[in-house]
Amino acid sequence: MGYDAYRTVGGRGESLYEDRRSEFLGCAVPVSSEEEAAEFIKSIKRQHPAARHNVWAYILRLGAERYSDDGEPQGSAGMPMLEVLRKSGVCDVAVVVTRYFGGILLGTGGLLRAYSAAAKQALDDAGVIRMVPLSLVRIVCGYSDHRRISAELSRFGAATVDTDFGADVTISVSVAAENTDALIARVTEMTAGRVIPTREGMTYGRDDAS
Numbered sequence: 308m309g310y311d312a313y314r315t316v317g318g319r320g321e322s323l324y325e326d327r328r329s330e331f332l333g334c335a336v337p338v339s340s341e342e343e344a345a346e347f348i349k350s351i352k353r354q355h356p357a358a359r360h361n362v363w364a365y366i367l368r369l370g371a372e373r374y375s376d377d378g379e380p381q382g383s384a385g386m387p388m389l390e391v392l393r394k395s396g397v398c399d400v401a402v403v404v405t406r407y408f409g410g411i412l413l414g415t416g417g418l419l420r421a422y423s424a425a426a427k428q429a430l431d432d433a434g435v436i437r438m439v440p441l442s443l444v445r446i447v448c449g450y451s452d453h454r455r456i457s458a459e460l461s462r463f464g465a466a467t468v469d470t471d472f473g474a475d476v477t478i479s480v481s482v483a484a485e486n487t488d489a490l491i492a493r494v495t496e497m498t499a500g501r502v503i504p505t506r507e508g509m510t511y512g513r514d515d516a517s
Contacts, residue, residue: 310440320433324425328409333429364389365401383418442487
Protein backbone atom coordinates (compact mmCIF):
# COMPACT_ATOMS: atom_id res chain seq x y z
CA MET A 308 0.00 0.00 0.00
CA GLY A 309 1.36 3.39 -0.97
CA TYR A 310 1.39 6.24 1.47
CA ASP A 311 -0.11 9.40 -0.01
CA ALA A 312 -1.70 12.39 1.67
CA TYR A 313 -5.49 12.31 1.89
CA ARG A 314 -8.44 14.29 3.27
CA THR A 315 -10.83 13.06 5.92
CA VAL A 316 -12.87 14.48 8.81
CA GLY A 317 -11.33 15.57 12.08
CA GLY A 318 -14.01 14.06 14.31
CA ARG A 319 -17.75 13.60 14.71
CA GLY A 320 -19.98 16.12 12.97
CA GLU A 321 -23.75 16.54 13.26
CA SER A 322 -26.46 18.50 11.49
CA LEU A 323 -30.19 19.16 11.41
CA TYR A 324 -32.04 19.99 8.19
CA GLU A 325 -35.80 20.55 8.14
CA ASP A 326 -38.19 20.57 5.19
CA ARG A 327 -42.00 20.59 5.49
CA ARG A 328 -41.95 19.10 8.98
CA SER A 329 -39.56 16.28 8.07
CA GLU A 330 -36.36 16.33 10.08
CA PHE A 331 -33.08 15.08 8.63
CA LEU A 332 -30.41 14.42 11.27
CA GLY A 333 -26.94 14.06 9.78
CA CYS A 334 -23.92 12.48 11.42
CA ALA A 335 -20.44 12.08 9.89
CA VAL A 336 -17.46 10.30 11.47
CA PRO A 337 -14.00 9.08 10.46
CA VAL A 338 -13.75 5.32 9.85
CA SER A 339 -10.87 3.14 8.72
CA SER A 340 -12.64 -0.04 7.58
CA GLU A 341 -15.95 -1.40 6.34
CA GLU A 342 -16.42 -3.04 9.73
CA GLU A 343 -16.10 0.33 11.49
CA ALA A 344 -18.52 1.90 9.02
CA ALA A 345 -21.06 -0.89 9.54
CA GLU A 346 -20.83 -0.58 13.33
CA PHE A 347 -21.32 3.20 13.12
CA ILE A 348 -24.42 2.75 10.95
CA LYS A 349 -25.82 0.20 13.41
CA SER A 350 -25.18 2.57 16.32
CA ILE A 351 -27.16 5.35 14.64
CA LYS A 352 -30.04 2.98 13.97
CA ARG A 353 -30.03 2.00 17.65
CA GLN A 354 -30.20 5.68 18.61
CA HIS A 355 -33.22 6.29 16.37
CA PRO A 356 -35.43 3.18 16.44
CA ALA A 357 -38.56 5.23 15.61
CA ALA A 358 -37.08 6.94 12.55
CA ARG A 359 -38.58 6.20 9.15
CA HIS A 360 -35.21 5.99 7.36
CA ASN A 361 -31.50 5.83 8.19
CA VAL A 362 -29.78 6.53 4.88
CA TRP A 363 -26.02 6.07 4.74
CA ALA A 364 -22.92 6.32 2.58
CA TYR A 365 -19.20 5.87 3.08
CA ILE A 366 -15.90 6.07 1.19
CA LEU A 367 -12.70 4.35 2.28
CA ARG A 368 -9.15 5.25 1.31
CA LEU A 369 -8.52 1.76 -0.07
CA GLY A 370 -11.33 2.17 -2.58
CA ALA A 371 -14.60 0.88 -1.10
CA GLU A 372 -17.67 3.04 -1.75
CA ARG A 373 -21.07 1.98 -0.44
CA TYR A 374 -24.48 3.56 0.11
CA SER A 375 -28.05 2.66 0.97
CA ASP A 376 -31.35 4.45 0.33
CA ASP A 377 -32.89 2.51 3.27
CA GLY A 378 -36.37 2.53 1.75
CA GLU A 379 -36.33 5.95 0.11
CA PRO A 380 -36.95 6.09 -3.67
CA GLN A 381 -33.93 4.82 -5.59
CA GLY A 382 -31.40 7.54 -6.35
CA SER A 383 -33.00 10.11 -4.05
CA ALA A 384 -30.93 9.65 -0.89
CA GLY A 385 -27.89 7.38 -0.62
CA MET A 386 -26.29 8.20 -3.95
CA PRO A 387 -26.63 11.99 -3.47
CA MET A 388 -24.91 11.60 -0.09
CA LEU A 389 -22.12 9.57 -1.68
CA GLU A 390 -21.72 12.35 -4.26
CA VAL A 391 -21.33 14.88 -1.42
CA LEU A 392 -18.43 12.80 -0.07
CA ARG A 393 -16.87 12.51 -3.52
CA LYS A 394 -17.12 16.22 -4.26
CA SER A 395 -15.63 17.06 -0.85
CA GLY A 396 -12.59 14.95 -1.74
CA VAL A 397 -12.69 13.01 1.53
CA CYS A 398 -12.19 9.34 2.31
CA ASP A 399 -12.25 7.11 5.40
CA VAL A 400 -15.56 8.83 6.18
CA ALA A 401 -19.06 7.49 6.87
CA VAL A 402 -22.22 9.58 7.05
CA VAL A 403 -25.75 8.65 8.13
CA VAL A 404 -28.80 10.87 7.68
CA THR A 405 -31.78 9.88 9.83
CA ARG A 406 -35.20 11.02 8.64
CA TYR A 407 -38.21 11.59 10.84
CA PHE A 408 -41.17 11.85 8.44
CA GLY A 409 -43.27 14.95 8.86
CA GLY A 410 -46.37 13.75 7.00
CA ILE A 411 -45.77 15.61 3.74
CA LEU A 412 -44.18 13.91 0.73
CA LEU A 413 -41.16 15.83 -0.56
CA GLY A 414 -40.77 14.20 -3.95
CA THR A 415 -37.50 12.94 -5.42
CA GLY A 416 -36.08 16.45 -5.86
CA GLY A 417 -36.91 17.47 -2.33
CA LEU A 418 -35.40 14.30 -0.88
CA LEU A 419 -32.23 14.74 -2.94
CA ARG A 420 -31.77 18.29 -1.66
CA ALA A 421 -32.52 17.36 1.95
CA TYR A 422 -30.20 14.36 2.18
CA SER A 423 -27.42 16.17 0.34
CA ALA A 424 -27.73 19.23 2.57
CA ALA A 425 -27.79 17.23 5.81
CA ALA A 426 -24.72 15.24 4.73
CA LYS A 427 -22.82 18.36 3.67
CA GLN A 428 -23.63 20.17 6.92
CA ALA A 429 -22.48 17.16 8.97
CA LEU A 430 -19.17 17.14 7.06
CA ASP A 431 -18.74 20.87 7.65
CA ASP A 432 -19.44 20.42 11.35
CA ALA A 433 -16.88 17.61 11.60
CA GLY A 434 -14.24 19.68 9.81
CA VAL A 435 -12.17 18.40 6.91
CA ILE A 436 -8.48 17.80 7.65
CA ARG A 437 -5.47 16.64 5.66
CA MET A 438 -3.55 13.53 6.72
CA VAL A 439 0.07 13.19 5.64
CA PRO A 440 2.47 10.21 5.64
CA LEU A 441 4.99 10.07 8.47
CA SER A 442 8.07 7.91 8.92
CA LEU A 443 8.57 6.15 12.24
CA VAL A 444 12.22 6.38 13.28
CA ARG A 445 13.98 4.65 16.18
CA ILE A 446 17.03 6.26 17.76
CA VAL A 447 19.11 4.30 20.29
CA CYS A 448 21.74 6.45 21.97
CA GLY A 449 23.74 6.86 25.12
CA TYR A 450 22.69 9.25 27.86
CA SER A 451 25.49 11.64 26.87
CA ASP A 452 23.96 12.04 23.37
CA HIS A 453 20.32 12.09 24.41
CA ARG A 454 20.02 15.79 25.24
CA ARG A 455 21.79 16.92 22.04
CA ILE A 456 19.71 14.65 19.82
CA SER A 457 16.44 15.69 21.47
CA ALA A 458 17.30 19.33 20.85
CA GLU A 459 17.71 18.62 17.12
CA LEU A 460 14.37 16.90 16.59
CA SER A 461 12.30 20.07 16.34
CA ARG A 462 14.47 21.32 13.48
CA PHE A 463 13.06 18.52 11.35
CA GLY A 464 9.49 18.74 12.64
CA ALA A 465 9.88 15.38 14.37
CA ALA A 466 7.52 14.47 17.21
CA THR A 467 8.56 12.14 20.02
CA VAL A 468 6.23 9.14 20.21
CA ASP A 469 7.95 7.36 23.10
CA THR A 470 11.19 7.46 25.10
CA ASP A 471 12.55 4.47 26.99
CA PHE A 472 15.31 4.99 29.54
CA GLY A 473 17.15 1.71 29.97
CA ALA A 474 20.79 0.82 29.59
CA ASP A 475 20.59 3.17 26.60
CA VAL A 476 17.96 5.74 25.67
CA THR A 477 15.55 4.63 22.94
CA ILE A 478 13.66 7.49 21.28
CA SER A 479 10.81 6.70 18.90
CA VAL A 480 9.80 9.63 16.72
CA SER A 481 7.49 10.39 13.80
CA VAL A 482 8.68 12.76 11.10
CA ALA A 483 7.41 13.91 7.72
CA ALA A 484 8.52 11.46 5.06
CA GLU A 485 10.39 14.13 3.13
CA ASN A 486 12.45 15.04 6.23
CA THR A 487 13.44 11.51 7.22
CA ASP A 488 16.72 11.23 5.31
CA ALA A 489 17.89 14.62 6.56
CA LEU A 490 17.10 13.71 10.19
CA ILE A 491 18.94 10.39 9.96
CA ALA A 492 21.94 12.07 8.32
CA ARG A 493 22.07 14.83 10.94
CA VAL A 494 21.94 12.47 13.94
CA THR A 495 24.57 10.21 12.35
CA GLU A 496 26.82 13.20 11.62
CA MET A 497 26.51 14.91 14.99
CA THR A 498 27.37 11.70 16.86
CA ALA A 499 30.24 10.82 14.50
CA GLY A 500 28.45 7.60 13.55
CA ARG A 501 27.90 6.39 17.12
CA VAL A 502 24.15 6.66 16.58
CA ILE A 503 22.49 5.65 13.31
CA PRO A 504 18.68 6.01 13.43
CA THR A 505 16.63 3.24 11.83
CA ARG A 506 13.34 3.39 9.98
CA GLU A 507 10.57 1.46 11.69
CA GLY A 508 7.73 1.83 9.18
CA MET A 509 5.13 4.40 8.23
CA THR A 510 2.01 5.94 9.74
CA TYR A 511 -0.22 8.96 9.19
CA GLY A 512 -0.51 12.22 11.08
CA ARG A 513 -2.67 15.29 10.90
CA ASP A 514 -1.29 18.18 8.85
CA ASP A 515 -2.02 21.08 11.19
CA ALA A 516 -0.51 23.54 8.71
CA SER A 517 -3.20 22.86 6.09
